[in-house]
Amino acid sequence: MVAFLNDPFTWTGSLLRSWLEGLGLAPDLVTFLLQVVGAFVLGTTLLMLTFILIWAERKIVARIQDRLGPNRVGPYGVFQTVADLLKLVTKELITPTGADVIPYNLAPLLAVMAVVGVWAVIPLAPTLIGASINVGVLYIVAVGAIGTLGIMVAGMSSNNKYALLGAFRTVAMMVSYAVPMMIALLIPVLLSGSMDMETIVEAQSPIAFIILAPFAALIFFVSSLAEVGRAPFDLLEAESEIVAGFHIEYSGLKFGMFFVGEFLHAFTISALTATLFLGGWQGPWAELYPLLGLFYFIIKTSIVYFVVIWIRGSFPRIRIDHINNLNWKLITPLALASLIVAAIAEKVATEFGINRLGIHVGANAFLFMITLAAIRLNARGARSRVKANSVNKSVAASSGSSPGS
Amino acid sequence: MLEPWIFIALLLGAGMLLPGVTIVANWLLAPKKPNPIKQSIYECGIETVGETYIQLKGGYYIYALIFVVFDIEAVFMFPWAVAFDKLQLYMVMEGVIFILILAAGLAYAWRKGVLEWV
Amino acid sequence: MLTLTQIVFLVAAAITLLASFMVVTCRSMVHAALWLIMALAGVAVFFVLLNAGFLAVVQVAVYIDAIAIMIIVVVMLTRHSMGIQDRQTNKTWWAAVIAALLMFGGLVLMFTQAPLLGAEAPALTMGSEALLEELGLALVDVDRYIVPFEVASVLLLTALVGSIIVAWPGRKSQDLEDQS
Numbered sequence: 001m002v003a004f005l006n007d008p009f010t011w012t013g014s015l016l017r018s019w020l021e022g023l024g025l026a027p028d029l030v031t032f033l034l035q036v037v038g039a040f041v042l043g044t045t046l047l048m049l050t051f052i053l054i055w056a057e058r059k060i061v062a063r064i065q066d067r068l069g070p071n072r073v074g075p076y077g078v079f080q081t082v083a084d085l086l087k088l089v090t091k092e093l094i095t096p097t098g099a100d101v102i103p104y105n106l107a108p109l110l111a112v113m114a115v116v117g118v119w120a121v122i123p124l125a126p127t128l129i130g131a132s133i134n135v136g137v138l139y140i141v142a143v144g145a146i147g148t149l150g151i152m153v154a155g156m157s158s159n160n161k162y163a164l165l166g167a168f169r170t171v172a173m174m175v176s177y178a179v180p181m182m183i184a185l186l187i188p189v190l191l192s193g194s195m196d197m198e199t200i201v202e203a204q205s206p207i208a209f210i211i212l213a214p215f216a217a218l219i220f221f222v223s224s225l226a227e228v229g230r231a232p233f234d235l236l237e238a239e240s241e242i243v244a245g246f247h248i249e250y251s252g253l254k255f256g257m258f259f260v261g262e263f264l265h266a267f268t269i270s271a272l273t274a275t276l277f278l279g280g281w282q283g284p285w286a287e288l289y290p291l292l293g294l295f296y297f298i299i300k301t302s303i304v305y306f307v308v309i310w311i312r313g314s315f316p317r318i319r320i321d322h323i324n325n326l327n328w329k330l331i332t333p334l335a336l337a338s339l340i341v342a343a344i345a346e347k348v349a350t351e352f353g354i355n356r357l358g359i360h361v362g363a364n365a366f367l368f369m370i371t372l373a374a375i376r377l378n379a380r381g382a383r384s385r386v387k388a389n390s391v392n393k394s395v396a397a398s399s400g401s402s403p404g405s
Numbered sequence: 406m407l408e409p410w411i412f413i414a415l416l417l418g419a420g421m422l423l424p425g426v427t428i429v430a431n432w433l434l435a436p437k438k439p440n441p442i443k444q445s446i447y448e449c450g451i452e453t454v455g456e457t458y459i460q461l462k463g464g465y466y467i468y469a470l471i472f473v474v475f476d477i478e479a480v481f482m483f484p485w486a487v488a489f490d491k492l493q494l495y496m497v498m499e500g501v502i503f504i505l506i507l508a509a510g511l512a513y514a515w516r517k518g519v520l521e522w523v
Numbered sequence: 524m525l526t527l528t529q530i531v532f533l534v535a536a537a538i539t540l541l542a543s544f545m546v547v548t549c550r551s552m553v554h555a556a557l558w559l560i561m562a563l564a565g566v567a568v569f570f571v572l573l574n575a576g577f578l579a580v581v582q583v584a585v586y587i588d589a590i591a592i593m594i595i596v597v598v599m600l601t602r603h604s605m606g607i608q609d610r611q612t613n614k615t616w617w618a619a620v621i622a623a624l625l626m627f628g629g630l631v632l633m634f635t636q637a638p639l640l641g642a643e644a645p646a647l648t649m650g651s652e653a654l655l656e657e658l659g660l661a662l663v664d665v666d667r668y669i670v671p672f673e674v675a676s677v678l679l680l681t682a683l684v685g686s687i688i689v690a691w692p693g694r695k696s697q698d699l700e701d702q703s
Binding site: 031032035036038039040042043044047088089090091092093094095096097105108109110112113114115116117119120121130131132133137138139141143168171172175176178179182183185186189190193194195252253254256257260320321324325328329332333336339340343344346347348350351 | 410479490492508511
């Protein structure tokens with residue numbers, strides 16, 4: 001019992017292993033079977049989690065907008081999502097004429113697969129990680145971007161112009177924001193000296209990376225929000241412009257799977273932010289009691305997820321050219337600059353034995369000042385341009401209207 | 406050595422299988438009464454004019470290419486970041502030069518007005 | 524008795540071959556691009572089987588995420604990307620067949636003569652983590668690959684500038700058209 005409380009994950013694993021080996025199976029086969037069990041348990045848990053995520057989001061957004069939110073089905077409306085699912089299950093699956101049947105049906109699966117796949121390398125607790133590979137961070141980039149492909153396939157195969165336009169808008173935005181995301185991901189790798197997610201979490205033992213590299217954390221968070229296509233970056237489903245974007249021709253649970261993928265993706269980026277910048281399962285006594293580590297991880301992820309919902313409830317949708325400008329003219333240069341700053345600060349700190357925390361915080365503060373000054377300069381320029389334009393127009397208007405007077 | 410990769414393959418498989426099973430369940434439970442009007446493209450609205458597969462504008466191509474360039478840059482930079490503890494100061498500066506050369510490309514695109522959305 | 528590795532290899536090889544065959548025979552360019560993605564994914568599986576996790580992930584990140592998306596975008600830039608009714612062969616198809624057969628025969632000859640078949644793969648001298656560090660060090664070491672490393676950056680810059688010159692009509696000409 002004590003062993004169970006100390007480390008339930010290893011304990012359960014070894015129990016299952018000894019039971020299966022007792023049945024006379026080869027050790028290799030037992031390992032494989034345990035992995036099958038682990039993969040399906042993880043996948044099912046994640047998909048089931050969506051019920052709670054959607055409920056929580058609707059409830060919190062409702063509170064932000066001074067509404068009640070779902071409150072009929074079950075206590076506080078918790079079973080609303082289940083009811084919604086049951087409704088979706090009985091909806092007819094309509095395939096539009098001229099659709100490319102195989103890619104059309106494959107696209108929702110791809111969208112979910114890309115999100116679920118990311119969780120293989122996220123350390124949930126000190127002894128609980130799906131696959132400990134030494135290229136974890138790059139794996140996240142690679143698998144996460146398969147979702148982009150799913151959206152593109154969905155848009156191209158449904159034989160609808162709106163879907164096609166929405167898909168390509170989305171893809172343009174996603175690939176644009178993937179650039180600063182990858183550059184921001186380089187910074188935790190650089191600070192911990194490894195791409196292994198476990199090592200990155202362990203390297204945050206005294207100080208979490210959000211303190212050493214606040215810019216990287218912010219850039220990663222914002223650009224992953226755009227990757228998910230969440231508000232305020234949700235113009236891929238701008239109803240007034242392209243009806244609903246890439247999933248307009250999907251019905252029933254095929255549409256539901258895109259929905260699941262989106263909500264789960266938002267939760268996944270919260271988990272990634274928590275792991276890479278907030279220390280993952282790190283916390284007091286987490287190493288001794290892995291269950292406590294899981295608890296810390298869930299708490300941190302939930303806090304970040306709350307911020308995601310908060311942002312959705314607070315900001316209006318950004319116009320597409322502004323999204324584009326924000327990325328290429330602010331976030332990407334800032335990401336490059338913060339990577340350079342982090343690299344030099346880290347090396348100078350180790351070479352000359354200067355306080356690591358001090359130099360990183362100082363460098364980031366310096367970068368912050370420069371960014372602020374650049375933004376102010378730019379705003380001033382834009383204001384003066386607008387003013388000059390309006391003066392020109394009024395001059396033109398007055399000279400044009402003179403014959404009438 | 407391959408063990409974690411087997412898990413990844415299984416998880417990716419589960420990520421396709423579980424939604425697939427639910428969609429099949431939906432297909433079994435749902436009514437199946439297709440008719441041409443229901444299946445028409447953009448059923449609830451005005452049909453779009455012309456061919457679906459429109460020609461995109463060239464701007465998308467440049468975005469995709471900038472992404473490819475920075476993607477490859479990141480792939481080069483990741484081993485550099487992993488080996489960071491063992492690098493000497495001049496090696497770090499070489500990485501910085503690598504970044505700056507690409508930043509020049511970004512600056513060129515900016516100057517040319519490619520980064521404006523039209 | 525096949526091991527798991529061999530089964531996975533055979534399945535991945537079959538899928539890759541089928542997908543590559545479909546890429547060149549598909550009538551619709553969009554479908555060809557999708558088959559190409561499948562072929563590239565098969566290659567990523569080979570890298571995993573060869574114990575090169577980094578290359579496998581790079582294969583997915585660069586080829587499937589970046590280059591495949593760029594190819595699809597380029598396909599969408601063309602007209603009639605969906606159904607091309609032209610013939611897929613021209614008068615010199617027999618020359619292409621001969622060239623392909625010669626190439627294939629030469630490759631088979633080379634592989635059978637090289638002492639690679641049946642040879643035991645040498646064990647890795649260091650762990651995969653250390654290998655990755657070694658790669659990073661080698662890229663920026665003055666005695667090793669520093670020049671190719673920086674040249675790669677210049678190459679990428681050239682690609683970027685070149686594509687802008689080729690594909691960007693230029694804002695000025697557009698503005699002039701608007702004014703006229």
